[in-house]
Amino acid sequence: MHLQAGEWALEFRDGDLWHIRAAGAEAVERIYFALRDENWGTVPFRIEGLSHGAGPDGFRISFQALHDSGGIRFQWRAVIEGKAEGTIRYTVAGEALSAFRKNRIGLCVHHPLACMGREIVVTRPDGRSEKRVFPRLISPHQPVLDIRSMRYGFAQGREIDIAFSGDIWEMEDQRNWSDANFKTYPTPLSLPFPAGVQPGATVEQSVELRLVHSGAVRQAPLGLVLDAVPPEPGNVERLHRLKISHLRLEDPARLAEAARWNLPVELALELGDEPERQLAAVDASAAPLARVIVYRRGEPVASAVWVQMVRARFANVPVLPGATGHFAELNRNRASDFSHGVAFGLHPQVHAFDDESIMANLASHESMIETVRSFAGGSPLVLSPVRFAPPGVEDARLGTAFGAAWTRGALANFSRLGVASATVHSVKAVLDAPPLEAVFAGDVPQ
Structure with missing residues (x-):
């Protein structure tokens, strides 16, 4: 229980x-x-x-x-x-x-x-x-x-x-x-x-x-993944009552729509076979950008050449490489341009799915962050996206008191460990679950 x-x-x-x-x-x-x-x-x-x-x-x-x-x-x-x-x-x-x-x-x-x-x-x-x-x-x-x-x-x-x-x-x-x-x-x-x-x-x-x-700790700026929830006035008002600094967007064609939420956008940009054409199609003025996280199809971590190509397109915005998959991909592929920072995602259900293991896995965050800092130096560390379950899997526990407790623990870790930013869960997940909405509406425990 x-x-x-x-x-x-x-x-x-x-x-x-x-x-x-x-x-x-x-x-x-x-x-x-x-x-x-x-x-x-x-x-x-x-x-x-x-x-x-x-x-x-x-x-x-x-x-x-x-x-x-x-x-x-x-x-x-x-x-x-x-x-x-x-x-x-x-x-x-x-x-x-x-x-x-x-x-x-x-x-x-x-x-x-x-x-x-x-x-x-x-x-x-x-x-x-x-x-x-x-x-x-x-x-x-x-x-x-x-x-x-x-x-x-x-x-x-x-x-x-x-x-x-x-x-x-x-x-x-x-x-x-x-x-x-x-x-x-x-x-x-x-x-x-x-x-x-x-x-x-x-x-x-x-x-x-x-x-x-026993003391105050700076709260890490928090964001949510922008999914299919429409930017209707009621939804926008509810989101602005939460302590959210940005929205993660994974489809650059939706930048104008994302701008209607009146929050900066963390653009997750995956480059394919024609990166120059992709970049030319992005309307960088459609929404205020918090940062651009670069992914390259087929690469576990976007290499420096792709990061620098995107950086030339977004001259006044932090542009940093992102790791696909798990932390292991970043840990095994440490060569990129980390001058603006580095991003990776995580979830607690890779090998075990029971409640006790999910909670116990919160303890791994500190080692992950310490390891990244050992090779990325003082560059900003961005956790994005942080999920409760594997991509594409809906876990009903997220919307319960248990999911809220795990989220509190994760957010407290990220603040305590001094990450530059953390994008955790999606807009729909938070607005559909009162226990989660309460977590993001209150002062995140440090």
């Missing part, structure tokens, strides 16, 4: 919260309830009475859970709430129904390996604060003890504050056991274990996440 709480996007699965993200980056990998027996075995539970309500900005989930295995009987009730202001709270209240011995009972939090080397501000139970660091090398012992709350950055301009109640928490480095995360768990291991639990014994705990804005 995909959920949204303000800028937070996450998944609920079998009682657990997974992949809690904002601004295109994962802040928490997982939150879950665990009962570990005296041999550190995980006692399974079954969920009953699941109730949930969710909207574009918040959610509430409640359920009962029962552990009943090997003589251990323990029940608990969970309430999980996400609110538009950027808080997520997971609360549990449990009771033992039998006598047993345990090593741990309670809520655990997994922090992703991307946290390595990041500073943590830890608040102790007595209110004192101390700065620690997620270790890069595997820590043999707990890197952080006696935690009441913690705060750390996970994306440029974003921090997460995690408050714990009902016990004392500490952190261990899960890489000691080949797990790819850091885990914060309740009940210090310095206390004797296993410990006896009597019928009627209770556990009440909560973990609350809060998104903290």
